[in-house]
Amino acid sequence: MPQQLIELGALPGGIGGDTIRSANVKCNANFTELYRGQGALGTASLRNTGTSGAVVPLLNASNSFQGTQRFTVGATPTSLSWSAEFVMSSSIMNAGRVVFHQGATYGLCVSATSTGSTSGFFNFQVVDLASGALHRAPLTMNVDGTLIIGGHVNPIGDNTYNMGSASRRIKEVFAGSGIINTSDAREKTIVRPLSTQELAAARDLSKEIGAFKFLSALAEKGESARQHIGMTVQRAIEVMKSHNLDPFSYSFICYDAWEETTVTHPAEYAAIKIPAECDEAGNEIIPCSVENGELIKEACTEVLIRAGDRYAFRMDELLAFIAAGFEARLSALEAG
Incomplete structure (x- = not known):
């Protein structure tokens, strides 16, 4: 009004x-x-x-x-990147929640819980709309970025999506058992024996196995950085080429390059509220509005990921390749 x-x-x-x-x-x-x-x-x-x-x-x-x-506002808030927000707050534990649903059976319940002045978590759960009961353990996102999933994790498509990338690697994987890889004969060509050149390359690759430390671990931990066993991809490439083999035709040799990833932040201004204008009868002629005032922060471009490249192994296939070389050497000795 x-x-x-x-x-x-x-x-x-x-x-x-x-x-x-x-x-x-x-x-x-x-x-x-x-x-x-x-x-x-x-x-x-x-x-x-x-x-x-x-x-x-x-x-x-x-x-x-x-x-x-x-829910809208007239201009983007000076310290935020969105132009509207819906806020629900309560001092009572688990008192504030929002439920989204279509139909009358189940919905998605979103709730937030604070566990201290600088900690808390957000829950996403299926809710029974009739009883209000929450089903299963929630999908929980902590304020530190930790994501806790109370159920199985399945991609929407088979053999389609990756977990991580060359420039966004997962640091460590903790698992109760080993990774299961597809090895179904119905999905492969006939397994051929390795050639003399390949077996010779496998033999030489086994000689390259040694101990090393990661430079990032040395920078962080010094001499207490742990020893790792293996070799470098660059040296493996040299060995394969020395036997006239194309290293990149073998899947245990991996190389990825990526371009720089950036995000542009617009300039931020102080908000100036312009009141509505009304005629003599009090009827609104021009609605209230918000205009940009004093410049608070210049527009800028932030670099999220710098351009780069990286070599890597599919270690299970590399070790299988080397194992074939061992077998060939043992067979030759036994035939002696």
Whole structure:
């Protein structure tokens, strides 16, 4: 509702102005609008009222939003990257939650719980709409970025998606058993024996196995960095080429390159609220708006990932290749 102005009338006696009653009616209407903005939406007298034709339902234990609700602001907040937000807060543990659903059986419940001044977590759970019961352990996201999943993790497609990438590697994998790789004869060509050149390369690769430390671990831990066993891909490539073999035709040799990844941050300005303009009758002519004020922060480009490349092994296939070389040497000795 636009502000309702009291007509004062002509000087000196106010001829033509509002009566005492009509002036107080306008005062009440203006105060009602102010109290609506102060969070007085839960009173019956303000049920299903709003501005510019919007419908704002009564908000209490027995009512809910109906229809499409949109939350918008006039300009992007100076310290945030989004232009609108919906905030629900409560000092009671697990008291605030939002449920999304289509149909009348199950929905998605999103809740937040604080466990301290700088810690907390967010839960995503399936909720039974009839009983309100939460099903299964939740998908939990801690404020430190840890994601805890109370169930199986399956991709939407078979043999289609990766976990991590050459530039975004997973540091370590903790598992109760080994990785299961597809080795179904129905999905492979006939397994051919390795050639004399390949067996010779496998023999030479076994001689390259040694101990080393990662440079990043040395920088972090010094001499207490742990020893690792293996070889470098670059040396393996040299060995394969020395036997006239194309190293990149073998899947145990891996190489990936990536381009620089950046994100552009727009300039940030202080927000200046421009009040609505109304005619003499109090009808809104130009709605209120928000304009950019003083520049707070210049636009900038942030580099998320620098361009680079990396060599890697499929270690299980490399060891199988080397094992074939061992077998050939043992067979030759036994045939002696």
